[in-house]
Amino acid sequence: MPVLLLAEVNNAKLASDAVARALSALSPLGERIDVLIMADEGAEAAAEAARLDGVGQVLLAQDGTLAHGLAEPAAALVASLAERYTHIAAPATAFSKNILPRVAALLDVMVISDVTSIRDAETFDRPVYAGNAVQTVTSTDRIKVLGIRTSVFQGVEKGTVAAPVETIAAMPDPGLSTWVEDIVAVSERPDLASARVVVSGGRGVGSREQFDTIIRLADRMGAAVGASRAAVDLGYAPNDWQVGQTGKVVAPDLYVAVGISGAIQHLAGMKDSKIIVAINKDEDAPIFRIADYALVGDLFSIIPELTAKL
Ligand code: FAD
Numbered sequence: 001m002p003v004l005l006l007a008e009v010n011n012a013k014l015a016s017d018a019v020a021r022a023l024s025a026l027s028p029l030g031e032r033i034d035v036l037i038m039a040d041e042g043a044e045a046a047a048e049a050a051r052l053d054g055v056g057q058v059l060l061a062q063d064g065t066l067a068h069g070l071a072e073p074a075a076a077l078v079a080s081l082a083e084r085y086t087h088i089a090a091p092a093t094a095f096s097k098n099i100l101p102r103v104a105a106l107l108d109v110m111v112i113s114d115v116t117s118i119r120d121a122e123t124f125d126r127p128v129y130a131g132n133a134v135q136t137v138t139s140t141d142r143i144k145v146l147g148i149r150t151s152v153f154q155g156v157e158k159g160t161v162a163a164p165v166e167t168i169a170a171m172p173d174p175g176l177s178t179w180v181e182d183i184v185a186v187s188e189r190p191d192l193a194s195a196r197v198v199v200s201g202g203r204g205v206g207s208r209e210q211f212d213t214i215i216r217l218a219d220r221m222g223a224a225v226g227a228s229r230a231a232v233d234l235g236y237a238p239n240d241w242q243v244g245q246t247g248k249v250v251a252p253d254l255y256v257a258v259g260i261s262g263a264i265q266h267l268a269g270m271k272d273s274k275i276i277v278a279i280n281k282d283e284d285a286p287i288f289r290i291a292d293y294a295l296v297g298d299l300f301s302i303i304p305e306l307t308a309k310l
Pocket residue numbers: 201202203204205227228229230231242243244245246247248258259260261262263264265266269279280281282285297298299300
């Protein structure tokens with residue numbers, strides 16, 4: 001039986017390349033993958049999804065109740081479709097972390113979150129203990145509900161033929177929640193979770209004002225800006241820049257960690273980056289154990305010099 005993959009829509013488009021990455025994550029199942037678009041304006045996103053390699057069909061539900069990712073109407077729709085599928089999956093983002101637990105509860109099955117590898121239709125790997133161990137989970141639930149950690153997968157390419165798009169009706173709104181407003185930080189910079197280059201600052205940066213040196217370097221490199229939890233807690237950087245176990249999980253081509261010691265909770269969010277550059281004045285800082293390039297020195301002289309040279 002086919003697999004249902006939930007796609008997040010943002011401004012009428014697919015929110016990111018997470019659907020393409022989830023498609024490659026799900027490919028070991030060897031089943032048809034249907035993509036579900038839930039939005040008020042979803043036609044463009046549906047057309048985008050239909051062109052991705054490996055998509056069997058796109059289901060398009062357009063309704064005002066589905067406009068803002070509210071868990072209750074979205075989960076009601078997903079649960080109503082569930083009998084047609086053996087697996088219901090979604091990229092592990094705030095969008096799906098809101099919806100999947102409710103879907104699982106309605107179906108009386110468990111959620112298997114942060115899947116990093118699919119061994120077979122019932123067996124999945126996921127990181128535990130801040131990424132220090134890999135847990136292999138076998139589920140005998142009749143429907144598997146999976147959150148996919150998409151940062152560890154390459155996205156599929158566009159296919160040659162577009163998959164069909166079927167319009168389906170939304171379920172009646174359960175009326176349990178009401179959207180009030182979204183307060184979204186607008187930024188010209190790449191999205192942190194999917195950026196190719198990330199420059200992150202930690203406690204060593206010293207103040208909110210001095211964090212501007214990190215931002216200038218990131219802008220020079222066309223990078224997203226990240227931060228350690230210490231930097232966020234001290235108010236140097238906003239909460240949604242936090243990388244780590246309780247922040248975002250990133251796996252860019254290049255990760256530059258500045259004034260970050262390398263606590264395991266931080267590493268849990270960035271250790272899968274392809275190339276890691278660490279800048280720290282303490283040559284024994286744990287971050288250097290996983291760094292490909294280690295610059296030992298004072299960030300206040302290294303960063304301006306690096307920025308000027310770039
Ligand atoms: P520090 O550990 O204080 O390191 C600062 C570094 O800056 C030091 O290595 C120092 O040598 C260097 N430095 C200082 N001055 C300079 C200078 N002038 N030039 C160069 N280097 C300099 N942390 C996260 O980051 N993300 C998470 O998601 C996260 N989740 C957590 C969840 C739990 C349950 C817990 C308990 C902790 C979590 N933490 C998380 C916190 C984590 O344990 C660390 O406290 C935090 O990562 C430390 O941040 P830091 O490296 O910026 O600060």
